[in-house]
Amino acid sequence: AGDHLHARDSHVHEYLDRREYPQVSIAPPYRPLVWGDLNVIHTTDTHGWLLGHQKLSWAEPYYSGDLGDFSSFVTHMKQIAIDKDVDILLIDSGDLHDGTGLSDGYPPGGVDAHESNKFLERLPYDLMTIGNHELYVYADTYDMYTNFVPHLAGRYLTSNVNITIFDSDGKPESVPVGNRYTKFTTRKGRRITSLGVIFNFTGNDVNTTVQTVEDMVKEQWFVEAIAEEPDVFVLIGHMPVSYDSWPTVFNAVRTVHPLTPILIFGGHTHIRDCRQYDGRSMALESGRYMETIGWMSVDLDAAKDNHDNITFTRRYLDQNRVTYEYHTQTSNQTFDTDDGQSITRGLQELAARFDLFYPYGTAHQDYTMTQNPYPSNGSLLSLFIDEAVPYALAINNTRASIPNIIIINSWALRFDLFKGSFTKNDQLTIMQYKDSFLYIANVTSRVANQVLPALNNPTATKRKRDEADVLSSKINDNQDSAWLGETDGRPGVGRREATSSNWTFGYVTRDSCPDADDADDTMHTPLPYYTSPYYIGSSPPNVTADTPIDVVFLNYLGKEIISILNRLQKDKNYTMNDVSLYSPTLTDEILGLYAQAMWN
Numbered sequence: 001a002g003d004h005l006h007a008r009d010s011h012v013h014e015y016l017d018r019r020e021y022p023q024v025s026i027a028p029p030y031r032p033l034v035w036g037d038l039n040v041i042h043t044t045d046t047h048g049w050l051l052g053h054q055k056l057s058w059a060e061p062y063y064s065g066d067l068g069d070f071s072s073f074v075t076h077m078k079q080i081a082i083d084k085d086v087d088i089l090l091i092d093s094g095d096l097h098d099g100t101g102l103s104d105g106y107p108p109g110g111v112d113a114h115e116s117n118k119f120l121e122r123l124p125y126d127l128m129t130i131g132n133h134e135l136y137v138y139a140d141t142y143d144m145y146t147n148f149v150p151h152l153a154g155r156y157l158t159s160n161v162n163i164t165i166f167d168s169d170g171k172p173e174s175v176p177v178g179n180r181y182t183k184f185t186t187r188k189g190r191r192i193t194s195l196g197v198i199f200n201f202t203g204n205d206v207n208t209t210v211q212t213v214e215d216m217v218k219e220q221w222f223v224e225a226i227a228e229e230p231d232v233f234v235l236i237g238h239m240p241v242s243y244d245s246w247p248t249v250f251n252a253v254r255t256v257h258p259l260t261p262i263l264i265f266g267g268h269t270h271i272r273d274c275r276q277y278d279g280r281s282m283a284l285e286s287g288r289y290m291e292t293i294g295w296m297s298v299d300l301d302a303a304k305d306n307h308d309n310i311t312f313t314r315r316y317l318d319q320n321r322v323t324y325e326y327h328t329q330t331s332n333q334t335f336d337t338d339d340g341q342s343i344t345r346g347l348q349e350l351a352a353r354f355d356l357f358y359p360y361g362t363a364h365q366d367y368t369m370t371q372n373p374y375p376s377n378g379s380l381l382s383l384f385i386d387e388a389v390p391y392a393l394a395i396n397n398t399r400a401s402i403p404n405i406i407i408i409n410s411w412a413l414r415f416d417l418f419k420g421s422f423t424k425n426d427q428l429t430i431m432q433y434k435d436s437f438l439y440i441a442n443v444t445s446r447v448a449n450q451v452l453p454a455l456n457n458p459t460a461t462k463r464k465r466d467e468a469d470v471l472s473s474k475i476n477d478n479q480d481s482a483w484l485g486e487t488d489g490r491p492g493v494g495r496r497e498a499t500s501s502n503w504t505f506g507y508v509t510r511d512s513c514p515d516a517d518d519a520d521d522t523m524h525t526p527l528p529y530y531t532s533p534y535y536i537g538s539s540p541p542n543v544t545a546d547t548p549i550d551v552v553f554l555n556y557l558g559k560e561i562i563s564i565l566n567r568l569q570k571d572k573n574y575t576m577n578d579v580s581l582y583s584p585t586l587t588d589e590i591l592g593l594y595a596q597a598m599w600n
């Protein structure tokens with residue numbers, strides 16, 4: 001234990017020294033940002049990645065900035081805006097929870113992201129909104145409502161999300177988590193009206209409410225909020241800018257104000273994306289996990305008193321110090337602000353306090369979500385469902401000798417696993433949900449083996465697959481297809497390790513705004529991308545068709561499994577009463593148990 005603590009402390013100090021000088025060479029942006037008279041820096045789906053990406057497999061070094069660096073960047077950009085005498089806003093589109101040890105590695109009795117959010121409070125956000133990950137667990141929403149939202153002083157917007165709170169007599173009251181809308185005036189005197197909208201999310205916890213976007217725009221408060229014409233509408237939301245409900249909000253505003261400029265900042269699908277719903281609007285989505293910082297600029301003064309299309313620019317910045325120093329014309333010596341450095345130190349201390357450097361073992365290769373096909377040796381999904389879950393669930397389990405099939409949703413896995421030390425933080429970046437494994441006993445192997453194909457069948461999984469297809473088609477749209485030719489016939493091609501010859505790997509975006517190929521701030525070669533099924537399962541046991549086996553699944557999938565079983569057979573009507581807990585082991589413990597046993 002002494003060695004471990006020593007290693008942990010030296011890790012903190014090494015980190016603080018090392019980060020200013022990236023260990024590998026990374027390419028800088030290739031041209032300055034274009035500024036307008038209103039400019040916006042945008043984050044979304046940060047999911048606790050406040051220390052950025054610290055691994056060396058490509059393209060991780062491109063996202064190696066941390067929230068302290070980002071804070072310094074924002075401070076410099078605000079000063080540049082003052083020097084240029086223009087406006088600048090800082091906006092976030094939600095999903096602060098669920099993603100790394102900083103948000104999810106809290107000790108028993110803690111609340112997800114309570115500590116990591118204290119660092120976000122120190123950034124000068126002008127507008128923020130709520131994501132679905134703020135709504136899976138009531139305690140998280142309540143923590144946002146009580147502790148986080150007040151810091152935004154009326155600018156945390158939840159136009160269609162309520163929380164039910166209880167007074168001392170237990171009397172419930174449903175209230176907006178933040179404000180439904182806000183109106184404010186910028187430093188340069190521009191009048192802005194803002195809303196904060198979430199997509200039609202249905203997985204929220206009891207005592208939280210999500211109103212559909214279609215119903216929201218019919219509300220009297222909405223009609224009144226948009227009635228007065230501002231200089232510009234800035235609509236933010238945890239809602240994808242493509243293939244979702246932004247047009248409903250946009251059209252509701254446009255009907256009343258045919259010419260008012262509209263800026264939209266979306267999120268949720270974790271991609272770089274852009275749309276223009278008309279010539280006087282732009283909608284931007286800025287990726288995920290502190291990989292991407294979005295930039296939008298607009299010339300509003302030129303849009304006054306005419307019907308012309310408005311000039312917008314947008315850019316997807318890689319989140320690293322080289323990017324930040326390039327755009328602020330600073331150096332390693334002049335870049336850091338005191339507050340930025342204090343945020344970095346505080347995050348490192350939090351990581352040490354949560355014991356996030358605790359090593360479970362050493363991985364001898366990378367396992368990826370999308371850079372290797374599923375199934376394959378390099379696929380994280382294969383490692384998880386074929387090896388890690390069967391191993392971890394068999395520990396101290398009296399049912400381990402009964403044949404089973406284990407089914408999970410592949411999106412429960414959230415990030416790649418990289419070669420090298422596998423720590424508590426790595427475990428939580430890959431699988432942070434505290435979902436449990438349930439089972440239904442005595443399903444014949446014949447029926448059990450049909451469950452997975454039926455779940456992945458297009459009719460049964462229409463809604464989920466629609467989402468998945470939209471996402472993967474967007475990702476494919478947004479990836480240069482060049483690598484397909486390059487890697488064809490080399491299915492095991494893995495994530496590249498950092499060497500001088502491959503340092504340009506990263507995002508290659510093609511979005512749906514003008515100059516569609518021109519929005520990435522740094523030029524890259526794309527990494528491989530493979531799609532995988534939404535549901536995956538362990539190998540079926542080698543037993544006869546009428547052998548009774550256990551169907552094991554994540555609690556997240558309970559209702560779907562029951563309804564599929566009832567479609568596949570008519571001998572028994574399954575209900576939740578047939579479901580029991582399979583193992584006390586939760587999803588966020590699986591990989592640590594496996595690594596401890598297999599990677600030491």
Ligand SMILES: Nc1ccn([C@@H]2O[C@H](COP(=O)(O)O)[C@@H](O)[C@H]2O)c(=O)n1
Nearest residue numbers: 132133136268409411412433434435556
């Ligand atoms: N307890 C949970 C909650 C969610 N999931 C999975 O995460 C997906 C949502 O994440 P986004 O970042 O896309 O909002 C959801 O579709 C589930 O697959 C889970 O497994 N367990």
